[in-house]
Amino acid sequence: MARLLRSLLFVPGNNSRFLEKAKSLQADIVCFDLEDSVPLGEKKSARNLIKNALKNRSKYNSEIYVRTNSPVSGIIPDDLFEIIQKGVDGIVIPKVSTANEIKKIEKTMVGLEKKRKLKPIEIIASIESAQGVVNAYSIASCSKRVSALVFGVFDLLNDLGVEYTKKPEGSTYSRAKIPVDARAAGKYAIDAIWQDLDDIHGLKQDSLTAKNLGYVGKSIIHPNQVDVVHSVFYPTPVEIEWAKKVMNAYDVAKKNKKGATTVDGKMIDEVHYKRAIDLLNSIK
Template sequence: MARLYRSLLFVPGNNPRFLEKAKTSQSDIVCFDLEDSVPDSEKKNARKLIRDALKSRDSYSSSIYVRTNSPISGKIPDDLSEIIQKGLDGIVIPKVNNAKELGKIIKLIQSLEKKRKLKPLFVIPSIESAEGVVNTYHIAKSSKRIPAVVFGVFDLLNDMGIEYTKQSEGAKYSRAKIPLDARAAGVLVIDAIWQDLKDLEGLKQDCIIGKNLGYSGKSIIHPDQIIICHELFAPNKSELEWARKVCSIYEESTKKGKGATVVDGKMIDEVHYKQAKALLDLEKK
C-alpha cells in the first residue's frame, strides 16, 4: 500500500452507498467517519457498516483509516472495539489536545491489537483546538505510530470564537505553526478541508497556500477534489531528491543487517522508507 498523503477523503460511516463508492476512489487515504458526519443516533449503525466494509478490504485501492469520535465524547472505547480488525491501516483521532490524552487512546489500540493478533495500526491525530495547536510538536513526537497529523480548521475557529471565512484569517498562525511543529517532529501534515464544493478555483489556490506552508496533502469531502489535490501536492524536486537519498541509504543499511539509520541527521526507519519509495513510484507513472 502506497504511503502517500496528498488526499484524505472523509466518507460518512453510516452511508452504505458512499462506503461502496469508496472502493473505486483514487484518494490516497479513504477515511470512514464515525464523528462529525454521523449523528448520535447513527453511531452504532455506522460502526457495524464500517466493520462489514473492512471485510471487503481487497476491493479498496486506497489506504483505509477510520476517524473515531473525539476523546471528550467518551465514545472512543466503543469505536475501537468495533472497528479494529484485519484490513484497517490506521485510525484518525479528532480533537487531540495533548500527548497524554493521545497516549491513553494508543494504549487501548495496543490492547485490542494484542487480543486480536493484529499488526500495529498507524495513528493520525487531528489538531482542532488552541491547546492542540500549542502542543502539536509533542503530540506528533509522542509515538512512532504517527506518520502524519491533520489540521482541523472549523473546530479550531469555534474554540477561538472566530467566524469562518474562506480566507480563514483567524487561523493563519495555527495553519502555519502546525506543519512547522509536525515536520520538526519528523512527521507529515495534512491540511484542512475546503468546504465549498463548487469553488474548485478556490480549492486550487488553497492547495497552493497549503503546499507553500509545508503540507503534504489535504483533507477532502468529495471525490471531485481529488484530482486538484494530487496535481498540486505532487512531490517537488527537493522532495524527490530526499526520497532517492532515503531509499539508497536505507537499502544499504538493510543489506548490512541493520534497520533504522540516519539521513541528514534524522532517524529513518521502515515507515520513512515506504513513504520515500511511494514518492519515487509516483514519479515513474
C-alpha cells in the first residue's frame, strides 16, 4: 500500500505545549519522542504526557508514532507498557543494531496488544551504528510489522569517530545502503535530519540527494521544515491512487455510519482520510 512518509517530525515528549501544537501540524508522521530530547529524570512524566496525548489522537492531522528509548537503554519495556494503547499508529525504535532486538521488542508488544485487544502496531527501525548498517536488510525483513528504516546520521558518525559536516563523507556508504536494503525487504526508507534550521536551501538540496538515493521522505525537527521536504518528495502516481482509494472507501464507510474501514487489507480511519485529502490537494 502506498503511503505518505515524506516527513517524520520529532516532537519532545516532555513538552506539553509542543504536544498540543502538534495537533495542527501537517507532517505525514508526528513522532512523540521519549529518547534523545527527554532527560532521564523526565522519562516517566513524558510517558504520562504522551499517554494522555494519544487519547486525543483524532484531533491530530498526522499519523502518530512514539520513539521509544534504545534497546541498550533497558527501559523499553517501561515505554511500551505506557504507549501501546489505542491511538498510537506505530513506534520508532532508535539505535537498532540487530534483528534480534526487534524480535524481543515485538514479543513484548504482542503480549500488550493481546491484553488490550489492539491490532498489531507498526515499527520503524532507526539505523544509527556500523553494526546496524551491516544488518539493515535483516532488520528490515525480520518482521511484517517493520514498515520502514530510518537513517540516523549523527550517532552513526559518532560510532565511526567522524565529525559531522553538512556533507559528511563518512556516512556516504551507509546513507546509500539503507534504502537499498529497505527496498529489497519491501519496506520504505526515511532519511536523516537536517540540523541547520536556518539553512533552508541546504535542507532542500539534502532532500533532493535523499530522494535520488531512494528515500521516500526525511526526518525533521521543526515545523518550518515540513513544506520544504514535502515539495521535494512530491506524491507518486501510486500514492495518488492510494489517496483516491482511501477517500472513496471512507466516504462509503461514513454513509454506513462506520468510523473505520480497510483499503488494500489495511485499516484506515479519519486520520488517513485527512491525509488523503491533503495529498490530493497538494497536487492541484
